[in-house]
Amino acid sequence: MPTARDLASKGQGEHLPAKKTKPRCRSSKSACRVSRKAAKERLAEFLGLFGKEDDVLVAINADPDSLACALAVKRLLRYRVRSVVIGYPNEIRRLSNLAMVERLKIPIERLHNLKGKDFSKKVLVDSQPTHLPAFEALTFDAVIDHHPLTTGWQARYTDIRPEYGAASSIIIEYLRAAEMKPSVALATALFYAIKVDTNNFEKKAANADAISFTYLFALANQNLVRKIELSELRPSELNYFRTALTEMKISQERLYAHVGRVRNPDILVIIANFFNLVNQVSWVFVSGIHGEKLVVIFRCDGYKKNAGILAQKIYGQIGSAGGHRQAARAEVPLKNLAKQGKDFDTKTLMRLTKVHIE
Numbered sequence: 123m124p125t126a127r128d129l130a131s132k133g134q135g136e137h138l139p140a141k142k143t144k145p146r147c148r149s150s151k152s153a154c155r156v157s158r159k160a161a162k163e164r165l166a167e168f169l170g171l172f173g174k175e176d177d178v179l180v181a182i183n184a185d186p187d188s189l190a191c192a193l194a195v196k197r198l199l200r201y202r203v204r205s206v207v208i209g210y211p212n213e214i215r216r217l218s219n220l221a222m223v224e225r226l227k228i229p230i231e232r233l234h235n236l237k238g239k240d241f242s243k244k245v246l247v248d249s250q251p252t253h254l255p256a257f258e259a260l261t262f263d264a265v266i267d268h269h270p271l272t273t274g275w276q277a278r279y280t281d282i283r284p285e286y287g288a289a290s291s292i293i294i295e296y297l298r299a300a301e302m303k304p305s306v307a308l309a310t311a312l313f314y315a316i317k318v319d320t321n322n323f324e325k326k327a328a329n330a331d332a333i334s335f336t337y338l339f340a341l342a343n344q345n346l347v348r349k350i351e352l353s354e355l356r357p358s359e360l361n362y363f364r365t366a367l368t369e370m371k372i373s374q375e376r377l378y379a380h381v382g383r384v385r386n387p388d389i390l391v392i393i394a395n396f397f398n399l400v401n402q403v404s405w406v407f408v409s410g411i412h413g414e415k416l417v418v419i420f421r422c423d424g425y426k427k428n429a430g431i432l433a434q435k436i437y438g439q440i441g442s443a444g445g446h447r448q449a450a451r452a453e454v455p456l457k458n459l460a461k462q463g464k465d466f467d468t469k470t471l472m473r474l475t476k477v478h479i480e
């Protein structure tokens with residue numbers, strides 16, 4: 123089963139059409155050698171920032187990828203600096219993320235409980251200073267990330283690779299260049315991070331992600347990975363399933379369900395993935411209201427169908443919509459719907475959809 127809840131992580135999951143990226147090494151051995159050398163050089167430059175007297179803060183916007191990267195940086199610096207503390211500003215709500223922290227015993231502290239001046243060096247991973255006000259307030263010595271490069275900040279050392287599916291895939295190259303074999307906990311964290319950030323390789327990923335994934339497969343504890351990814355539902359959220367099952371309508375192998383108001387749109391993804399398991403259902407449409415928006419999750423078998431294109435056709439004019447063949451998502455401000463979406467129900471969902479599907 124895919125990690126449904128994380129599929130919608132950071133709101134960037136299904137929106138993005140899968141990007142084609144150039145494989146880094148292709149088949150050329152010399153190219154591989156060049157990149158390995160580059161990895162060693164980068165490692166040396168990064169480690170060169172630190173000395174024995176340093177107390178290092180690794181700042182993260184806590185999610186699986188950043189947690190794994192922070193653990194890896196801690197490992198890289200273990201015998202090189204006096205201390206490494208991982209600080210995060212956001213509250214961790216997602217159950218699977220909490221499970222990851224607990225099960226892998228990742229030592230993290232809330233950023234607001236830490237004082238910037240207590241740290242002689244600061245590192246930011248899987249994010250950039252402009253991403254959060256809490257980061258903007260700090261001056262970083264190193265930034266390692268895979269999000270699109272932003273401007274308006276500086277760091278002595280930067281390694282930004284937007285073509286990578288996960289920042290963990292970048293940091294693994296440092297570990298490997300340092301010839302450090304990750305512990306089971308670290309390998310599990312990194313492995314899980316790549317799974318989540320690439321949505322099991324269903325979205326943007328580079329060859330480097332696949333290489334790291336293969337490397338970690340043997341080192342990670344798969345049972346722990348399963349346990350973490352299966353920690354998705356709060357008992358209270360089962361009520362949404364009740365509503366979805368009561369509301370659902372099936373017509374022409376298409377399943378529709380409007381779940382109503384939800385506290386977290388991730389539950390819509392979980393429900394859509396669940397309905398997608400039903401035999402002889404080739405399209406799933408699950409909608410709900412979150413905040414001031416209608417959120418619609420699309421699933422299909424991807425055979426002669428394209429969820430991303432359909433989402434765009436139905437909702438592109440009145441909101442944001444996108445995705446790829448099998449999975450897509452649309453978000454529409456309620457004010458763009460008839461009656462501000464007040465009487466939106468499963469029938470409305472069906473009606474809107476049927477206009478655009480033969």
Ligand SMILES: [Mn+2]
Pocket residue numbers: 187188248268287288289290319
């Ligand atoms: Mn990431």
